[in-house]
Amino acid sequence: MYFTADTQARILARFHFALIETGFLFVGKAEMLLTHADLFIPANLKYRIFSKVCKISLRDRLLVMSDSGNEEGTDRLVMNMRLRDEALETLPTAQIIVDKEGNLALVNRQAKILFGLTSHDLNRPLHDLELSYRPADLRSRIDRAYSQRRTVAISDVELIRADDRVTWLEIHLIPLLDTNGDILGISIVFNDVTRYNQLERELQRSTQELETAYEELQSSNEELETTNEELQSTNEELETTNEELQSTNEELETMNEELQSSNEELHTTNEELCLRTDEFNRVNIFLDAVLTSLRIAMVVLDTRLGVQLWNNTAEDLWGLRSDEAIGRFFFDLDIGLPVEQLRVLTRTCQNGKWEEQQVVLDAVP
Structure with missing residues (x-):
């Protein structure tokens, strides 16, 4: 009670620092310490017995260090507070x-x-x-x-x-x-968790596709079993047919003699076919000229999807000469047309499932 408030604060800060966690502070009748509740709390107010506040906040501890004059401890606490704030930030x-x-x-x-x-x-x-x-x-x-x-x-x-x-x-x-x-x-x-959600949705979609593929596979397996039974039945029929072929073979030998006599007649017919072939070639040349002169770009592909015909309009439209295109694989051509989008339609038409297909594509001439 004989010290100033500032001096009392420094003394109490040092007492708090020096006292063990379970220690007690005894003061005189005139001391209440009510203004220092962040450091000591009453254990028995009647007899002026106070216990130490064991856990105080970092900023309160900084204030205690400052009041006690412990500059090194204060600096260390300030650094810890900055580290904590920066770690969160x-x-x-x-x-x-x-x-x-x-x-x-x-x-x-x-x-x-x-x-x-x-x-x-x-x-x-x-x-x-x-x-x-x-x-x-x-x-x-x-x-x-x-x-x-x-x-x-x-x-x-x-x-x-x-x-x-x-x-x-x-x-x-x-x-x-x-x-x-x-x-x-x-x-x-x-x-x-955006990325995880995207992966989960992709996984669910893939799982559904796999389930659908599995059902199709089961259906195909049933069809194969049915086909196998039909093949077994067909095999028995083939064995019967083989016996018939053996008897037919004898008849064919007889017919062979007759065919030899007909060979001369076929030779004559062959000469006539040669003449018709020449006519067909002329017609083919004529058709090629017609297709080449068409005012629309036309491309003809063979069974291997190689270019067989590349008319003049196609040359003008895509800037690729016919001698540069003919014989090349159609889907390897870099002509500004997204030909890859035609692959499925081309294969479908090639398999004879659709007679005609039409699609509109954006292209760069």
């Missing part, structure tokens, strides 16, 4: 801290970017911010986390960003408790 996951009064206490850099928060939002009640109900209702979840004293998770939360991008979040609300189990606040972590 640079986390790759968005995170906010709400104190037990419901005010926004801390916001890291990712949370500021994700939700458009600024330093002006600090110390504001969370329920005044849009974040409290969008993209998910946090208020009821905070109450549940406090009452259950455990982490509450919210899955598959859709967040539509300012640029219309969709981000999927998994939110974890973690209650912050002191050593006595009392609520200090709550940490809310927003994990970006």
